[in-house]
Amino acid sequence: MDEEQQSQSDSRTIAMSRTEVLTGMSRRRVSYLEVNSPERPRLNFKLTDGKVVMGRTTDNQITLPFTNVSRHHACVYINGEDYYVEDNGSTNGTYVNGVKIAKCILRPNDLIQIGATKIYYSEREELCL
Amino acid sequence: MAAELLVTFWGTRGSIATPGRSTEKYGGNTSSVSIKSHGKYFIFDAGTGIRPLGVEIMGEAAIQKDKQKELFLFLSHTHWDHIQGLPFFQPAYDPSFRLNIYGTSNKDAMLENILVGQMDSSYFPVKLSALGSEMEFNDLQLSDTIEIADNKITLQELDHPGGSLSYKFERDGKKIVYATDHELDFHFTQDGELKNDSELGKQYQAYIQDADLLIADGQYTSEEYEVKKGWGHTAVPTLLNLAQKSRVKQVAVYHHDPMHTDSFIDQLSASYLKKFQDTEPRMDIFWAREGLTLAI
Numbered sequence: 207m208d209e210e211q212q213s214q215s216d217s218r219t220i221a222m223s224r225t226e227v228l229t230g231m232s233r234r235r236v237s238y239l240e241v242n243s244p245e246r247p248r249l250n251f252k253l254t255d256g257k258v259v260m261g262r263t264t265d266n267q268i269t270l271p272f273t274n275v276s277r278h279h280a281c282v283y284i285n286g287e288d289y290y291v292e293d294n295g296s297t298n299g300t301y302v303n304g305v306k307i308a309k310c311i312l313r314p315n316d317l318i319q320i321g322a323t324k325i326y327y328s329e330r331e332e333l334c335l
Numbered sequence: 336m337a338a339e340l341l342v343t344f345w346g347t348r349g350s351i352a353t354p355g356r357s358t359e360k361y362g363g364n365t366s367s368v369s370i371k372s373h374g375k376y377f378i379f380d381a382g383t384g385i386r387p388l389g390v391e392i393m394g395e396a397a398i399q400k401d402k403q404k405e406l407f408l409f410l411s412h413t414h415w416d417h418i419q420g421l422p423f424f425q426p427a428y429d430p431s432f433r434l435n436i437y438g439t440s441n442k443d444a445m446l447e448n449i450l451v452g453q454m455d456s457s458y459f460p461v462k463l464s465a466l467g468s469e470m471e472f473n474d475l476q477l478s479d480t481i482e483i484a485d486n487k488i489t490l491q492e493l494d495h496p497g498g499s500l501s502y503k504f505e506r507d508g509k510k511i512v513y514a515t516d517h518e519l520d521f522h523f524t525q526d527g528e529l530k531n532d533s534e535l536g537k538q539y540q541a542y543i544q545d546a547d548l549l550i551a552d553g554q555y556t557s558e559e560y561e562v563k564k565g566w567g568h569t570a571v572p573t574l575l576n577l578a579q580k581s582r583v584k585q586v587a588v589y590h591h592d593p594m595h596t597d598s599f600i601d602q603l604s605a606s607y608l609k610k611f612q613d614t615e616p617r618m619d620i621f622w623a624r625e626g627l628t629l630a631i
């Protein structure tokens with residue numbers, strides 16, 4: 207690169223506007239549940255601000271139609287910037303990474319178990335455009 | 336959550352707070368645990384984890400306006416990682432709360448004076464006496480039993496530089512032991528056998544016998560313990576083997592070392608879960624994590 211080209215590329219670098227830089231920095235975290243029930247297709251569920259109830263009956267946002275799952279077994283909801291899973295007094299319990307919980311904050315790669323269903327919690331960063 | 340006995344971990348770290356990505360799962364706040372028993376809060380230690388507990392209690396108080404706002408705080412001892420959150424505990428500033436604080440005096444100072452000292456103007460802008468809540472300080476003796484409604488709390492001395500107290504909470508036949516900052520290895524081998532006919536060891540074993548939940552110091556791996564003898568903390572195998580022998584039903588390994596990242600604790604817990612998975616009687620083991628609530 208000769209001196210003239212060098213100075214052109216320098217000026218191009220400087221020309222990137224402050225707005226563009228700031229736009230690139232605006233991100234939001236998006237959270238997902240990956241629901242794996244025996245002999246059923248895997249379900250990817252994007253979490254929002256609404257409460258997600260999981261249970262045996264069809265009025266749940268995530269239906270787990272198995273006999274060892276309570277009707278409204280557990281729920282996932284946001285509090286501040288964190289998602290929590292909470293057991294709704296189910297018969298067979300809700301487990302996070304093998305521990306029977308009443309309530310637990312969720313962190314990436316946490317495994318929620320309800321009956322034979324395995325639910326993985328994950329987070330991704332998305333750019334806000 | 337219909338259960339009436341809820342245990343929540345607000346801070347699980349020992350020694351110093353460790354914020355950051357590598358500790359977000361097990362948590363960076365220092366020691367604080369609550370037992371919510373039929374609506375009443377019993378709080379164990381006031382490390383930095385007591386701050387978010389305070390936020391939660393204020394939120395509930397705003398909803399349930401007429402409820403009795405009495406809180407019970409039990410301090411194991413007054414090392415920084417067990418008291419530093421107290422000046423940031425919002426209910427302490429609110430005149431509608433009554434805060435009953437329990438602990439022991441050490442050789443030199445009464446409990447109240449130590450907490451006043453932490454809020455001296457050299458360290459903190461607001462004096463303890465300026466806090467709005469009604470506060471009562473209770474200097475405990477080892478033989479004391481505290482009964483509050485149907486909740487009973489008894490005490491056990493622990494082996495820690497400067498001293499530390501364990502609390503056993505009992506209600507409706509359930510037993511929860513909070514025992515942190517304790518060098519169990521002075522009294523038991525890593526296989527959980529009593530050493531040198533230790534009197535304190537015998538007392539402790541009887542005290543934790545058949546506990547439904549034991550929340551206990553397990554700061555070091557056995558390798559780390561070798562170079563940290565006398566620092567006042569326990570090696571994981573000593574804790575777990577003794578708990579197993581004492582027929583404890585569930586153990587929360589607590590007071591995590593500041594150097595232990597989430598991935599380190601994941602590996603450590605996986606290796607011990609394997610070792611204990613088929614033991615009789617069954618004992619559940621987990622490494623305490625911030626933001627976890629159990630129903631006992």
Ligand SMILES: [Zn+2]
Pocket residue numbers: 349350366414416417516590
């Ligand atoms: Zn400590």
Ligand SMILES: [Zn+2]
Pocket residue numbers: 412414495516567
């Ligand atoms: Zn200490």
